[in-house]
Amino acid sequence: MYRRWLWPGLALPGVLWLVLLFVVPFYAVLGVALGTVDPVLFQPVPIWNPLDWNVGWLNEVLGRLAPGGIWFDVGIRTIVYVVVALALCLLIGYPVAYFTARHAGRWKGVILILIILPLWISYMMRMLAWVNLLQEDGYVNQFLMFTHVLSQPRDWLGGSASTVIFALVYGYIPYLILPLFASLDRIDRSHLEAARDLGASRWSAFRSVTLPLSKTGILGGAVLITLPMFGDYYTPNIVSGAPNTSMIGNQIDLYFHGGPQPTIGAALTIVLAAFLTILMLYYLRSIHRAQREAGAVGAL
């Protein structure tokens, strides 16, 4: 008897914990977002029975996000920031992961540790480092003026979109390089040798063997940094703080911290979570396809 219950019994505390503090809380967001608001106190009144749910606030939020709504610009800006930051991360991260996996030789261990190191340094510490450097009289302005790129100091931290994107890239890129490295490191070198033996140039061997085989790493790393970037609010706050660089996360933050209506914040959270779930499903479908393709290349 106890043999049967040993393993589920071991899992029980963890499963219980996650149900109580992960599943139930998510339901609480639904209850608040689809609930009503006390007309006197303006406090959210959650509705727990799905049959009584009130979609009024959700519609309100969707209306604000639609073209012409007050959050339309914020939504588009969030997507643009995330897409540009993701592209830059891939552009910088792929060569680094590729070199480390393929050509680092006896330096591989050292480079790997140095690449992983930022993961163990607090995100806030790394942002603080750049806030120091980007001050009006900071090293970046000093350097750019010394090299005559700028004639006078530039205000980097006063609401510049490029600074926010730069900070996002700096903050999230280590999380992308690691899965990229793992997938590149797993590629069997004999595939490449075969391609070269068959007359493929270095570039075409890369394009037709390495790139398809690392697709799972690219997709995995991309989703790993895209999801948190969509929910980011602290990065734009730290390096800009101006309304013209605010993202969806900042709107959620605003409605909870000092904002008047948590119900709207909760509804916006639901919309964000739904959007990210769609992204996640798309990712799962592409990874499934990529693995099948990689299997086909591997079988050749």
Next chain:
Amino acid sequence: MTTVAEPRARPQPSTLTRLRGWFRNPWGKPRFLGVFTWAYILWSIVPVLIAVQFSFNATRSRTAWDSFSTRWYWGDPVDSVLHDPSLSHALVQSFKLAAADVLIAVPIGVLLALGLARWRGRGSGTSNFIMLFPLVTPEIVMGVSLLLVFSHVFTFIETGTLAQLLGHVTFSISFVVVIVRGRLFSIGRQYEEAAADLGASPFVALTRVLLPLLTPAIVASAAVVFAISADDFVISQWLSSGGSTDTVPIQIYAATRAAPLPSVNAIATIMMVSTLLIVAVGFLTWRFFTRGERRAGTAAEDMGGAFNIT
């Protein structure tokens, strides 16, 4: 009969040409990638080192270097980490949360990993699925949901240290599961089966065979949990009840938006050095226990692999 041609004096290639040749040598390693990788590493680490340097600055500036001093650590009677109560309190709060998180999340996570790896039956699939969600849920969604659950459902828990701890454990469990499950997978089932053949009950096989083999993964996950808890900003902030429950990341966040003193760099440096020390101990312990098992260098991957969910 061969005639040896008179060696002609070849023009010395200029430095630029040689440098170009070094880059483009088709038989050598792709030099450009090497330079690019090292440039990336410098870019990712040097800013942090500069921030550490300015924590030792003798003046109030974080942009103009004066001379070395420990003023911002303990020298300054008002604004140093030691004497500014908001900073020293944040340091204590961060360490307290991280330590308690390790003590709760690691045992629960190890048991969950064991259970999920061996449990075949109704509920196991769902549990596996739920376990993965905290890894991909943006922290703001978790922050909102925990804040709302404590204000509308579990109303007996107020925001503050306890709520923060519950939140930290919730996002830490899945990391422990991923690390321990990786190790379970590489151990395989043969040791347990050998123990069972020799008459050990599943419980004895678990405590006498499996758990000792899992030691490296347990140590590594403890280090990882400490690091992610000490690093966490969002959950701590959403569940904070104000000044007394602010952690180091919250203090850094608040300070960067005001006019910070080098004491913020100092507190960030203390936190960073402690986290790196703990991670290094975890890494070396892992290496020590798994020596001879696999090629060197994979420990770094395994520990970094906590972030590699794919």
